[in-house]
Structures are given as structure tokens and as C-alpha cells.
Amino acid sequence: MRFSRWLADRWVMGVALLVLGYLFLPIAVVAALSFNRPSSRLSYDFNEFTLDNWRNPCATSDMCDAVVRSVQIGFISTVVATVLGTLMAFALARHAFRGRSGINVLIFLPMATPELVMGTSLLALFVAGGVQLGFWTVVIAHVMFCVSFVVVTVKARLSGMDRRLEEAAMDLYASEWQTFRRVTLPLVLPGIVAAALLAFSLSFDDFIITNFNSGTTVTFPMYVWGAAQRGIPPQVNVIGTAMFAVALLLVLATTLRGRRARRAAVAAPVAAGQAGGRS
Amino acid sequence: MTALAHVPTGQSTASSPPPAARSGRYRFLPYLLLLPGAAWLFLFFALPLLQLAAASLYDPTGSLATGYAMTWAFSNYPEALQAYWPQFSRSFLYAGIALVLALLMGYPLAYAIAQKAGRWKNLLLVCVVAPMFTSFLVRTLAWKTILSDNGWVVGLLRDIHLLGPDGRLLATPVAVILGLTYNFLPFLVLPLYASLERLDYRLLEAASDLYASPVQTFRKVTLPLSMPGLIAGTLLFFIPATGDYINAELLGTPNEYMIGNVIDSAFLVRLDYPQGAALSFLLMAAILAVVFVYLRKAGTDEVL
Numbered sequence: 001m002r003f004s005r006w007l008a009d010r011w012v013m014g015v016a017l018l019v020l021g022y023l024f025l026p027i028a029v030v031a032a033l034s035f036n037r038p039s040s041r042l043s044y045d046f047n048e049f050t051l052d053n054w055r056n057p058c059a060t061s062d063m064c065d066a067v068v069r070s071v072q073i074g075f076i077s078t079v080v081a082t083v084l085g086t087l088m089a090f091a092l093a094r095h096a097f098r099g100r101s102g103i104n105v106l107i108f109l110p111m112a113t114p115e116l117v118m119g120t121s122l123l124a125l126f127v128a129g130g131v132q133l134g135f136w137t138v139v140i141a142h143v144m145f146c147v148s149f150v151v152v153t154v155k156a157r158l159s160g161m162d163r164r165l166e167e168a169a170m171d172l173y174a175s176e177w178q179t180f181r182r183v184t185l186p187l188v189l190p191g192i193v194a195a196a197l198l199a200f201s202l203s204f205d206d207f208i209i210t211n212f213n214s215g216t217t218v219t220f221p222m223y224v225w226g227a228a229q230r231g232i233p234p235q236v237n238v239i240g241t242a243m244f245a246v247a248l249l250l251v252l253a254t255t256l257r258g259r260r261a262r263r264a265a266v267a268a269p270v271a272a273g274q275a276g277g278r279s
Numbered sequence: 280m281t282a283l284a285h286v287p288t289g290q291s292t293a294s295s296p297p298p299a300a301r302s303g304r305y306r307f308l309p310y311l312l313l314l315p316g317a318a319w320l321f322l323f324f325a326l327p328l329l330q331l332a333a334a335s336l337y338d339p340t341g342s343l344a345t346g347y348a349m350t351w352a353f354s355n356y357p358e359a360l361q362a363y364w365p366q367f368s369r370s371f372l373y374a375g376i377a378l379v380l381a382l383l384m385g386y387p388l389a390y391a392i393a394q395k396a397g398r399w400k401n402l403l404l405v406c407v408v409a410p411m412f413t414s415f416l417v418r419t420l421a422w423k424t425i426l427s428d429n430g431w432v433v434g435l436l437r438d439i440h441l442l443g444p445d446g447r448l449l450a451t452p453v454a455v456i457l458g459l460t461y462n463f464l465p466f467l468v469l470p471l472y473a474s475l476e477r478l479d480y481r482l483l484e485a486a487s488d489l490y491a492s493p494v495q496t497f498r499k500v501t502l503p504l505s506m507p508g509l510i511a512g513t514l515l516f517f518i519p520a521t522g523d524y525i526n527a528e529l530l531g532t533p534n535e536y537m538i539g540n541v542i543d544s545a546f547l548v549r550l551d552y553p554q555g556a557a558l559s560f561l562l563m564a565a566i567l568a569v570v571f572v573y574l575r576k577a578g579t580d581e582v583l
Binding site for chain 2: 012013015016019020022023024025026027029030033044045046083084085087088090091092094095096097103106107109110112113114115116117118120121122123124125127128140141143144147148151201204205207208211212220221224225228232236237239240241243244247248251252255
């Protein structure tokens with residue numbers, strides 16, 4: 001009886017951990033394969049342990065060029081999408097205006113449309129307009145599908161904000177610009193940073209839309225796609241593992257910082273306003 | 280469909296009503312703030328859809344080199360559907376099976392994190408998102424290793440005679456469906472978690488105090504209360520899964536190709552733009568139809 005009680009309480013957690021195992025299995029395999037010396041170009045099986053891939057990640061120089069290009073495209077797209085999206089989020093969260101529902105639909109639809117449809121339609125437009133496909137058409141496409149995610153993320157932060165803090169600043173004779181610069185912006189910044197990180201990861205990892213609009217420009221996902229037919233160099237797994245590690249460190253650092261800030265807020269009520277804003 | 284819009288942040292925001300319109304020099308400010316982003320979305324999202332619609336009605340005998348003539352060739356649609364009906368229906372079949380599998384795995388996972396994890400909640404949540412930190416394609420290729428004919432999964436299944444001695448997983452529908460389930464599972468779990476997290480545990484206690492069995496509690500309390508997250512998650516899973524062709528290409532063979540593979544080759548290999556455009560539009564229309572019927576059945580008009 002006691003055992004069945006224990007089981008009834010725990011089985012959901014057990015299933016959950018199994019599912020997490022399923023989610024992490026491929027990551028473990030990618031990490032393991034980054035230390036593999038494959039037996040042949042087209043082999044996907046583990047053969048022999050080696051550190052060569054990590055010592056020499058750019059052995060296939062095409063791949064590193066593709067990674068650099070993906071970072072460039074990701075960086076430009078992120079900056080543009082974050083600026084455009086943040087402006088839109090401020091308008092939606094802070095202002096009343098006609099045509100709000102139309103704008104909401106325009107922001108929502110790109111998130112609900114299959115990538116395939118967005119990619120092919122943009123290609124149809126570029127071809128009809130005689131636009132040469134390449135680096136900049138990829139940037140245009142990436143900004144397009146990142147903007148909506150930025151708007152949603154920043155808007156969530158803005159609408160969860162305490163408006164009274166701004167009113168207090170104004171009451172204390174801060175000008176509108178000072179209020180924005182010293183109160184509003186620091187409070188919204190975590191939302192903007194989160195949105196930018198999301199935009200960068202979406203851009204860096206995009207394959208389907210890029211595939212239709214890149215012409216001869218090769219991004220990292222495009223390189224992997226092409227290499228899958230010719231045989232994958234093991235360095236691809238080095239990049240995959242490194243990406244995972246960097247992103248995980250970033251997230252853990254943010255979580256830890258948030259936790260420390262919260263602890264500080266408990267310890268020193270005076271600091272609560274500042275620290276809570278940064279968490 | 281605002282229920283979907285809040286999903287990426289994992290939290291619902293019952294947004295406060297926007298302040299009343301201000302007069303004077305602020306009247307045009309919102310439009311000024313909106314202009315660049317809205318223009319970008321109009322030019323590179325809305326306008327292309329119109330162009331795609333136009334391209335789907337071009338004269339199919341034209342070519343990219345000689346140019347296409349607009350002949351309002353509505354016959355492109357039935358012809359494309361007839362030629363690629365197997366791939367078209369397969370997309371929905373595979374995505375549907377993957378969705379069922381993902382629900383069976385994702386619901387317990389979301390529930391456990393939301394209600395049972397206690398202080399480990401944030402860590403487990405990071406674990407759900409973490410696999411997405413590596414490249415989609417690299418992750419999918421890892422399944423090639425896991426499901427390989429020499430791998431331990433196939434070995435084990437052969438030993439317990441679930442697979443014949445020459446049976447394989449790679450290059451079968453099983454591999455493609457497993458890949459789809461795996462790749463889009465986090466999109467299902469996150470909104471579901473957001474819904475279940477707000478579920479008041481006392482309601483479950485109340486149900487069992489009133490002699491509801493665990494199954495009854497789930498059916499009458501937990502499930503209805505998690506409906507918004509369930510619907511949002513289902514759509515976020517199903518829409519990209521139907522349009523995906525990476526899993527079919529990397530883990531399957533042409534026998535497992537989905538409609539995405541056909542559209543990809545129509546635009547990039549065969550250069551048959553009218554057909555590719557027609558298929559793209561059919562895919563979007565079919566997804567919208569499925570979503571609409573589903574939302575009607577689920578009976579939650581307020582999420583729209």
C-alpha cells in the first residue's frame with residue numbers, strides 16, 4: 001500500500017525524466033561524435049576517440065566560413081529586428097491608436113505561418129522583382145521572421161512593469177527623456193536582451209527560409225545540409241557542441257544573476273528596486 | 280489567436296488596457312514607432328504572399344528563363360494536388376502521429392515541471408529548451424547515428440525480436456516520425472507548462488477530497504484548466520511539423536518524402552514556380568482548415 005502511494009506520487013516525475021533523457025540523447029551523441037575519428041566520410045557511427053576535431057575545428061575551411069557568415073547575418077538581423085520590434089512593442093503597450101487589431105494580426109501571422117510558405121513567397125517576390133539573391137536577401141528574410149518574436153517578448157516585459165515608478169520619477173521633476181533614460185529603459189532592458197538573444201538564435205539556426213533566399217550564400221545550416229549528402233566532417237559536431245555549451249552558460253549565468261539579485265533584494269530592502277529590475 | 284502570441288515568453292500577460300489616446304504632439308507618436316516594423320512586415324511578409332498567390336496562377340508552360348505569363352491558370356491547383364497527393368496526405372499523417380506521441384510525452388513532462396518539481400523547476404525548464412541550443416540539422420543528424428543499423432537501439436530491438444534480423448529503423452517512416460516528434464516537442468511543452476503552472480494545486484486536492492479518482496480529477500479538473508496551453512502547444516507543434524522536410528530528407532528516403540520536399544524541389548531543382556507556389560498555398564490553406572476545425576472542436580473561441 002505504502003509503495004503504491006509512493007509510486008502514484010512519483011510516476012509523473014519518472015516519465016518526465018525519461019522524456020528529458022529522450023530530449024538530451026541526441027545532444028550527448030553530438031558531443032560524443034565531436035571526439036570521433038570517423039571510419040569513412042559517409043559513416044555516422046562512432047569509431048575511434050580523438051581530440052583532433054577540437055584542436056583543429058577549421059580543418060574544413062568552408063565550414064568555418066559558413067559559421068562566420070551565419071554570425072554576421074545573425075548579428076545584423078538581430079540588431080535591426082530588435083530595434084524595429086522594440087519600437088513596435090512600445091507603441092502597442094503604451095499608446096492607444098486606430099488600427100491596433102490590424103497591426104496585431106500583422107505581427108501574429110508570421111509566427112503562425114509555416115516557414116516553407118514564408119520562404120517560398122519571399123523567393124517569388126525577389127524573383128519577380130529581379131533582386132539578386134545573396135547575403136542581404138537572407139538578412140531581409142531573417143529580420144522579417146524575428147521581428148514578431150521581439151515584439152511579443154518586449155511587450156510582455158513592458159506590460160508587466162509598474163507604471164507608478166515612472167510616475168514617481170516625473171513627480172520628482174525628471175523630464176520625460178530623463179524618465180525614459182533612467183527609469184523605463186533600465187527596467188525594460190532585460191526584456192530587450194532576451195528578445196535579442198532569441199532573435200539571434202532563430203536567425204543562426206534557420207534553414208528553411210534561408211534555403212530559398214540565399215542564392216549561393218552558404219550559412220552554417222546550409223553547409224550542414226549540403227554536407228549531409230557528401231559526408232559530414234566531424235568538426236560539424238564540434239560546432240554543435242560548442243554552440244550548446246555557450247548557450248547553456250549564458251542561460252545559467254542569467255539565472256544565477258537573477259537569483260543573486262533576488263537574494264540581495266531580500267537582504268537589503270533598500271536595494272530591492274534596483275536589483276529586482278535587473279533580475 | 281492571441282493565445283499563441285504570448286507563448287514564446289512562456290507567460291500569459293493579461294495586458295492592461297492601453298492608455299487613452301493623448302492629444303497634441305503625441306498623437307502621431309505611435310504611428311511613428313510602428314512605421315518601420317510594420318513597413319518591413321508588409322513589404323517582406325504580406326506582399327510576398329500576394330506574389331506567391333499570383334505565381335500560383337501563372338501559365339505553367341512558361342519557364343524562369345523566358346518568363347511566366349499571368350493566365351489565371353486555376354488548373355494549377357488540381358493538377359499539383361493530383362501529382363503529389365501521396366506526399367501531401369503523408370505530411371498530415373506523419374505530423375498527426377508525431378503530435379499524438381508528443382502529447383503522450385509532453386503532457387507528463389510539463390505537468391511534472393509545473394506541479395512536482397519544486398525548487399528544481401527552473402533547472403528542468405532550462406533542460407527542456409537546452410536541446411534547441413544546438414543546430415536543428417546537427418541534432419537531426421545525430422538521430423542518424425542513434426538509429427543506425429549498427430547502433431544499440433536497432434541491436435536491442437532485433438534481440439527482443441521487435442525487429443527482424445534485417446529490420447532497420449533508419450530510412451523508414453518510424454525514423455521520420457521520431458525525428459518530427461523530437462524536434463518540435465519543446466514547442467508543445469512550453470505553452471503547456473505555462474498553463475499548468477498557473478493551475479491551483481488546491482483545486483486538485485478539493486477534487487480528491489470530494490472522492491474523485493485520480494483519473495476523474497485529471498479529466499474534470501486538470502485537463503480543462505490546461506486547455507489554453509494545450510491548444511497553443513498543439514498548434515505550435517503541428518504547424519511547423521507539417522511543413523517540415525528536413526526530417527524526411529535526412530532520416531527517410533523518397534518513399535517518406537513530405538510535401539515540403541516536393542515544394543523545395545519545385546522551387547530550387549525543377550524550377551517549376553507555378554506548381555511550387557500552388558502547393559505552398561494548398562499547404563497553408565490545409566493547415567488553416569485543420570487549425571480552424573480543431574479550434575471549433577476544442578470549443579475555446581476565447582483563445583482566438
